[in-house]
Amino acid sequence: MGSKAFLIHFKAVIATLVFGSLLILLGCAPSVVKSAPSTSWKTSQDAGGGQKNIEKQRMSPRALAALQLTEQGRMFIENNQPDDAIGILERALNLNPDNGRNYYYLAEAWLMKGNFGQAAQFNRLAQIYLKDDNEWLQRVNLQKERIAEKVR
Amino acid sequence: MFKWYLPVIALIFGMMLAYCWYLSIRIDKRFSGRRWSIPSKVYSDTTILYPGQKINRVLFNEKLRNLGYRKVTHTLEEKGELRISTSLMEIYLHDFKVPSRYKEGVPVKIRFDKNRITSIVNLNTGQPMSILELEPEEVMLFFGPKRERRRLVSIDQVPMNVIHAVLAAEDHRFYEHKGLDPRGILRAIYTDLRHGSFKQGGSTITQQLAKNYFLTPKRTLIRKLKELFMSLTMERMYNKNEILEIYLNEIYMGQNGSEAINGIGEASIFYFGKPVEELSLAEAATLGGLIRAPNHYSPYVDKNRCRERRNVVLNAMYKQGWISDEELKTTLPLPVKTVGYDAYRKKAPYFMDYLSDQLTALYSPQDLSSLGLKIYTTLDTQVQTAAESALKKGLETLEESNPALSRTDPQKKLQGAIIVMQPKTGYVLAMVGGRNYSVSQFNRITQARRQPGSAFKPFVYLSGLDQFTPASILSNKPVTYEFDGKEWTPKNYTPMAEKCVTVRDALAKSINLATVDLAMQVGIDHIVKTARSLGFSTPMKPYPSIALGSFEVIPLELARAYCPFAADGVLPFPLALKSVLDENGNILEQRHMIIKEVMTPGKAFLMSSLLQSVVEKGTASSLRELGIAYPVAAKTGTTNDYRDAWFVGYTPDILALIWVGFDDGAPIYATGSKAALPIWADLMNALPQYVSGGWFRMPQGVVRGMICSENRQTAAKDKCPHPMEEYFLADHIPEGYCPIYGHANSFERIINGIKGFFNTF
Numbered sequence: 001m002g003s004k005a006f007l008i009h010f011k012a013v014i015a016t017l018v019f020g021s022l023l024i025l026l027g028c029a030p031s032v033v034k035s036a037p038s039t040s041w042k043t044s045q046d047a048g049g050g051q052k053n054i055e056k057q058r059m060s061p062r063a064l065a066a067l068q069l070t071e072q073g074r075m076f077i078e079n080n081q082p083d084d085a086i087g088i089l090e091r092a093l094n095l096n097p098d099n100g101r102n103y104y105y106l107a108e109a110w111l112m113k114g115n116f117g118q119a120a121q122f123n124r125l126a127q128i129y130l131k132d133d134n135e136w137l138q139r140v141n142l143q144k145e146r147i148a149e150k151v152r
Numbered sequence: 153m154f155k156w157y158l159p160v161i162a163l164i165f166g167m168m169l170a171y172c173w174y175l176s177i178r179i180d181k182r183f184s185g186r187r188w189s190i191p192s193k194v195y196s197d198t199t200i201l202y203p204g205q206k207i208n209r210v211l212f213n214e215k216l217r218n219l220g221y222r223k224v225t226h227t228l229e230e231k232g233e234l235r236i237s238t239s240l241m242e243i244y245l246h247d248f249k250v251p252s253r254y255k256e257g258v259p260v261k262i263r264f265d266k267n268r269i270t271s272i273v274n275l276n277t278g279q280p281m282s283i284l285e286l287e288p289e290e291v292m293l294f295f296g297p298k299r300e301r302r303r304l305v306s307i308d309q310v311p312m313n314v315i316h317a318v319l320a321a322e323d324h325r326f327y328e329h330k331g332l333d334p335r336g337i338l339r340a341i342y343t344d345l346r347h348g349s350f351k352q353g354g355s356t357i358t359q360q361l362a363k364n365y366f367l368t369p370k371r372t373l374i375r376k377l378k379e380l381f382m383s384l385t386m387e388r389m390y391n392k393n394e395i396l397e398i399y400l401n402e403i404y405m406g407q408n409g410s411e412a413i414n415g416i417g418e419a420s421i422f423y424f425g426k427p428v429e430e431l432s433l434a435e436a437a438t439l440g441g442l443i444r445a446p447n448h449y450s451p452y453v454d455k456n457r458c459r460e461r462r463n464v465v466l467n468a469m470y471k472q473g474w475i476s477d478e479e480l481k482t483t484l485p486l487p488v489k490t491v492g493y494d495a496y497r498k499k500a501p502y503f504m505d506y507l508s509d510q511l512t513a514l515y516s517p518q519d520l521s522s523l524g525l526k527i528y529t530t531l532d533t534q535v536q537t538a539a540e541s542a543l544k545k546g547l548e549t550l551e552e553s554n555p556a557l558s559r560t561d562p563q564k565k566l567q568g569a570i571i572v573m574q575p576k577t578g579y580v581l582a583m584v585g586g587r588n589y590s591v592s593q594f595n596r597i598t599q600a601r602r603q604p605g606s607a608f609k610p611f612v613y614l615s616g617l618d619q620f621t622p623a624s625i626l627s628n629k630p631v632t633y634e635f636d637g638k639e640w641t642p643k644n645y646t647p648m649a650e651k652c653v654t655v656r657d658a659l660a661k662s663i664n665l666a667t668v669d670l671a672m673q674v675g676i677d678h679i680v681k682t683a684r685s686l687g688f689s690t691p692m693k694p695y696p697s698i699a700l701g702s703f704e705v706i707p708l709e710l711a712r713a714y715c716p717f718a719a720d721g722v723l724p725f726p727l728a729l730k731s732v733l734d735e736n737g738n739i740l741e742q743r744h745m746i747i748k749e750v751m752t753p754g755k756a757f758l759m760s761s762l763l764q765s766v767v768e769k770g771t772a773s774s775l776r777e778l779g780i781a782y783p784v785a786a787k788t789g790t791t792n793d794y795r796d797a798w799f800v801g802y803t804p805d806i807l808a809l810i811w812v813g814f815d816d817g818a819p820i821y822a823t824g825s826k827a828a829l830p831i832w833a834d835l836m837n838a839l840p841q842y843v844s845g846g847w848f849r850m851p852q853g854v855v856r857g858m859i860c861s862e863n864r865q866t867a868a869k870d871k872c873p874h875p876m877e878e879y880f881l882a883d884h885i886p887e888g889y890c891p892i893y894g895h896a897n898s899f900e901r902i903i904n905g906i907k908g909f910f911n912t913f
Contacts, residue, residue: 042856043882061204062844065283076252084252086744087730094574095200097719097804098849121722121747128720128753128851 066096073105082109100129104140111147119147168381175385182365183390187398188414189296190304190524190735192515194504195288196531197579197730198250202283206268206840211534216243218289218533220425222491228275231257232425232491239264242275247427248287250528251731251739260284267840289533291499296521299410303417304524304735305428307397313433314416316475317440318400320468323357326396331358331387332380358383361399405439406446408493413446423451425491433479434486437465451488459488500536502585502595503529503728510729514741524735530579530727532572538838539570539582539808546831547587547812554821562591566820568812568828569596569707570835575715575807577745578724596811597711601690601704606662606771607789607798607824608683608701610759611713613659613667615682616674617755621884622656622762623864626666633672633696640696642668645790645823654864656878659762660770662788664700671699685750686713687723701789711800711809717759717785718802720851721751754853754881760785761879764847771825772801778833782845786832788824795819799828806842808832853882860890 069092076085086109093102107122123144130136199215201207213236221234221243228235228244235242241264245257259275262284272281293301307315319326325333333356340355355363362382363375386395404412405419413422416439420428423442424435431439441461442449451458463484470480498504507529511520519525547568551558559565565587572582585595594600613620620626628650632641644664658666671679676694683692688710692703708726716723725746732741751759763785766772771788782803789798797812797820810828813820820827836843850856858867858875867875868890880886 043850043852043854061202061282065200065202065205068283081252083739083742083744087251087742088253090577090579090745091198091200093576094579094805097576098846118746121749124749125720125722131852 063096063099066092066099066102069095070099070101070105073102073109077105077108077112080112082112085109098129100126100133100136100140103129104136104143107143107147111143111150116147116150120144120151123147172381172385172388175382176389179382179386179389183398188302188304188401189298189300189522190302191293191295191300192520192523192525192527193290194292194294194507194527194529196291196529196533198248198288199286199532199534200283201262201269201272201286203269203271203280206843208534208538208838208840209264209267211537211838214537215286215289215534218494219246219287220421220491221246222425228259230426231430246287249737250288251733251742255285255287288528291529291531291533292504293411294517294520295411296518298412300412300414301408301418301422302401302414303421304401304415305397305417307393307400309427309429310397310400310416311429311431311436313436313475314428314431314439315396316469316472317436317465318396318416318443319357320472320474321440321465322360322443323355324468324472326357327392329356331356331383355379356383357399358386358395361395361402362386364402364404403443404446405442406450406452422493423490433466433475434462434483434488437469437483438462438488441465451490452493455488462488498589499533500531500583501589501593502597503531503536503580503583505585505593505595506580506583506598507728511732514732525740526733526735526737528730528733530581530730532581535572535839535842536582536584538835539572539584542831542835542838543568543570543584543587543810545834546810546827549830550812550820550822550827557820562588564814564816565591566812567592567596567815568810568831569600570808570810570831571597571708571711572806572808572835573711573715573726574805575718575802576722576724576804578712578715578727578747579745580726580728581806583728592815594815596815597707597809599706600811601706602796602811602813603703603791604701604705604710604798605789605791605796605824606664606701607710607787607800608703608705609659609662609667609699610717610763610787611682611686612671612674612679612699613655613762614751614755614759615679616655616670617758617881619674620655620670621878621880621886622654622758623859623878623880623886624655625652625864626655626658627651627669628653628658628663628666630665631669633668635696642697642700656762656765657770659787660765660768662766662771668696668699671696683713685723686716688713701791707809707811710798711807714787714800714802714807714809716750717756717763718804718807718848719747719756720753721749721756722747723750752853753851757848757851757854758879758881760848763787767801771823772799772829774825774829775801775833778830779837780833782843783847786829788829790823793819794821794823797822797824797827799824799832801832801836803843804846804848805844806836806839808835810835850879855880855882855885857885859886863890865890 069088073085073089073092076088086106089102089106089109092099103122103126107119107126110119110122123140126140130140216234221232224233224235228242231244231246233244241262242259243262244259247257248255260281261273261275262269263271272284273279274281323333336356359379362379401415401417404414405416406413406422408422413419417428419439419442420426420431423439424431438451438458441464447453449458449461466475466480466483469475511527547566551566557566567587569586570582570584571580573580583597585597586592628648630641632639642664645662648663653663653666655670658670676696676698679698680692680694688705690704690706692698695702712723712726727743727745729743731739731743734740764783767775767784767786772786775784775786784801784803786799786801789796795813795817799810801808810831812827856877856879859865859878860867860872861874861876865886865888872890
C-alpha cells in the first residue's frame with residue numbers, strides 16, 4: 001500500500017471515530033441558543049491588578065525594602081533636598097519598579113527643582129501605577145494640576 | 153675697640169636671616185596651596201540586601217572581600233570583620249558616607265537558606281532589618297604621574313597610640329625641640345665619623361618633612377645645612393601639631409604594585425583595612441615601625457621582621473611612659489595581622505573608559521589626578537564580574553565547539569560585548585566592551601557600529617501597532633521588492649510552508665518575509681522615524697532592508713532602544729555617572745535619570761508580550777533549557793553570513809544585550825540563539841538578586857480576550873473549538889465575531905470541527 005492510499009484510509013478511520021464521538025457528545029449537550037456570540041474583554045482593572053495587587057506587593061520583603069527607600073526619599077523632599085530625594089528614589093524604583101509612590105515623589109522632587117517637563121513625565125507614570133488607589137490617585141491628580149499651573 | 157669679626161658675624165647672620173626669609177616664602181607658598189596630589193576615586197553603587205532576596209554567594213563573598221572585610225573565626229569585635237558559616241554570615245559593617253547619607257557601621261547577622269537571605273538582624277539591638285545597604289566599592293583611581301595613593305587625616309583623628317608610636321620610632325623629643333635635636337645630631341655625627349660616611353640621619357620629624365618636601369634625597373653637607381635652616385624656619389611658622397599632621401600625611405608607607413602608599417591614613421587601610429581611628433596598639437606600633445624602611449619591614453614582605461620592629465617600637469613607647477607595663481606585656485606576643493590586598497588593577501575597564509569620557513568633559517586630567525574627587529557611579533561590581541565571566545566562558549565554548557573560530561593572533565580573536573541596564577532608570581550596571589582590555593581597548597558597546605539583523609525587528613513591529621494587532625495576518629510569500637532601481641528578494645532563514653502567519657508568530661519565529669511584508673505596509677519612512685525616536689544616532693536610510701536590520705547601530709543605543717518596552721514606553725538616558733564630590737564632601741556634579749515618553753504604555757506592554765513569545769515559542773525557546781524559568785522578553789539577531797550574533801533580553805528588573813562577532817566581520821557560523829543567547833542565560837543565572845520573577849502589569853489601553861485561533865476574530869464563547877488568548881490595544885479589538893463558529897448550530901460546529909481536523913493533515 002502506497003503512502004497516499006494509507007493516508008486516505010487513515011483519514012477515513014479517524015473521521016468515523018471523531019464523527020461518532022461528537023454525535024454521542026451532542027446527545028448529552030444542551031441545545032445551542034442562537035444568540036449573538038459573546039466574549040469578555042478584560043481590561044487592566046479586571047486583570048487581577050488593582051489595589052489587591054499593590055497590597056500584596058507591599059507585603060513582599062522586596063517591596064518592603066523598597067518602601068524604606070521611598071520613605072527616605074519622602075523625607076528628603078520634606079527637608080527640601082530634591083537631589084538627594086531623586087537619588088534614593090531611583091534606587092527604590094530599581095528595587096521595585098511597580099511602586100507608584102516612587103513616581104509620585106520623583107515628580108514632586110523634579111517640581112521642586114523647577115524641571116516641570118520631568119515632573120510631568122513622572123506624574124504620568126504615577127497615574128499609571130496608582131490608578132487603583134483612590135487616595136493616592138487624588139494626590140496624583142492634584143499634583144498634575146500643580147504641574148500644569150507651573151507650566152502656565 | 154673695633155672687633156673686626158663683628159661685621160662678618162653680622163653679615164653671616166644677616167645672610168642667614170635673608171635665607172630663612174626666602175625659605176619662609178617657599179614654605180608658605182607650598183603649604184598654603186594644595187599640599188598633595190590626591191587621585192580621584194571612582195566608586196560603584198551601594199549594594200542593597202533584604203530578607204527574601206536571592207543572592208549569588210560566590211559573587212557576594214568576593215564583594216565583601218573587595219570592600220575590605222576580613223574573615224575571622226571569633227566573635228565580631230571590630231568594624232570590617234566577617235564570620236561565615238554555611239547558613240550564617242556575621243558582618244561588622246564599616247561606616248560609610250555617600251552623598252547625603254552617613255551610615256554608621258553596626259554588626260549584623262545574615263541568615264541564609266541556600267542562596268536566599270531569610271533574615272537580617274542588627275546584633276547591637278537584636279532587631280530585624282528589612283533592608284541593608286553596603287558601602288560603595290572603590291573601583292578605579294585617576295593617578296597622576298607619581299601614582300601615589302593618599303588618604304588625608306587630621307591630627308584630631310589620629311589616636312594617641314599612633315602618634316606615640318610614630319614619635320617613639322622617629323623622634324621621641326619632637327614636642328621638646330625646636331626643629332633640631334642636638335642630641336640626635338651628635339649621635340648621628342658620632343655614627344657617621346665612625347663609619348666615615350653619612351650613615352645615620354638623626355633627623356627630627358621636622359627635618360624629615362623638610363627633606364621630603366623640598367630637597368633631594370642626596371646626602372650632602374650642603375643639603376643637610378639647607379634642611380637645618382628649613383626646619384628652623386618651619387618651626388617658627390607652624391606649631392607642632394600642624395607639622396606633625398603634615399608629616400603623618402606625607403610619609404611614604406609602602407608599595408602596592410606600581411602605587412605608592414603615602415600617609416598614615418592610607419597605610420592604615422592598606423595594611424589593616426580600617427581607618428586610622430580604629431587602629432589597635434599593636435597596629436599603631438606596626439605602622440610606626442614601618443616608617444624607617446616601609447618595604448623592608450612590611451608585614452606583606454616578612455611578618456616576623458615586621459613583628460620584631462613593631463616590638464622595638466612598643467618597647468620605645470613603654471620607655472617613654474606612653475604605654476603601661478600591662479599593655480606592653482599583652483601586646484608584645486601578638487602576631488601581626490594584616491587585611492591582605494590585591495594589586496591594583498583597573499576594574500570594569502570599558503565602563504571606566506565610558507565614564508572617563510564623561511568626566512573629562514567636566515574636569516581636566518590633571519584635576520582628576522590631584523583633586524581627590526569622589527566619583528560615584530551606577531556600576532554594580534557583582535553584575536560586572538558576572539558579565540565578564542559569562543562572556544569569557546561563552547566565547548571559549550564557541551571556539552571549542554567550532555575550531556574554525558579560533559585565532560592565534562590575540563588582536564583577531566573572536567570578540568563579544570555585553571551591556572546590562574536597569575530599563576526603568578537607565579542605570580548602566582555593567583559594561584564589557586571586549587574580550588580582553590589589555591589586548592584591545594576598543595569598546596564594542598559604545599564605539600562599534602554593527603548591523604543588528606533581526607534584533608532590529610521589534611522596532612518594525614512597534615511601528616506597525618497602529619495598524620496591526622498581534623493577531624493580524626501577514627504574508628509569508630516570497631516577493632521581490634524594487635527600490636531605487638534595485639531589486640531585493642528577502643528570504644526566510646529556513647524555508648517555510650506557511651503562506652500566512654500572525655504578527656505574534658512572525659516576530660516570535662523571526663520570519664523575514666512576514667516582517668518585510670509588515671514593513672512595506674507600515675511604510676519604511678515610518679520605521680526610520682520610530683528608530684530615530686528611540687535614540688538611534690547612526691545613519692538609516694528608508695530602504696526596505698531596514699526591516700531586517702541592515703543599517704548599522706551602536707550596541708549601547710540598541711540596548712537603550714529596548715528599554716521603553718520594559719519601562720511603560722519611557723526612554724531613559726543611559727546613566728553611568730551619578731555624582732562627583734570634592735574632597736570635603738561637597739557635591740560638584742549630580743546626575744539623575746532623565747526620561748522621555750516615546751510610546752504609550754499600552755504599546756510597550758504589547759511589545760513585551762510579543763517578545764515574550766520569542767522565548768515561549770520562538771527563536772529563544774532554548775532559554776528554558778538553560779535554567780531561565782521566569783518570564784522574559786527577548787529577541788535574537790543574526791546578520792548576513794553570520795557576521796554578528798545578538799541577544800537582547802529583559803524582565804521588568806533588568807535588561808542585557810549580548811553581541812558576538814569578529815572585529816573584521818568574518819563569519820562566526822552561529823546564530824544569535826546559538827552564540828549569544830547562552831551567554832545571556834549564563835549571566836542571568838549568576839544574578840539571582842535581579843530576578844524577581846515578576847511580569848509587567850497590563851496597563852490601561854490594553855485589553856485581553858479570547859480569539860478564534862482559525863480566523864483571529866473574537867472567539868464565540870463556548871463555541872470556538874480552539875480559542876486562544878490575545879492582547880490588543882483597546883482601540884484595536886477585532887471588530888467581528890468568529891464567522892465560522894459564532895452563529896453555527898451544533899451540526900455546523902461538528903462539520904467545521906471535522907474540516908479543521910483534516911486541515912491539520
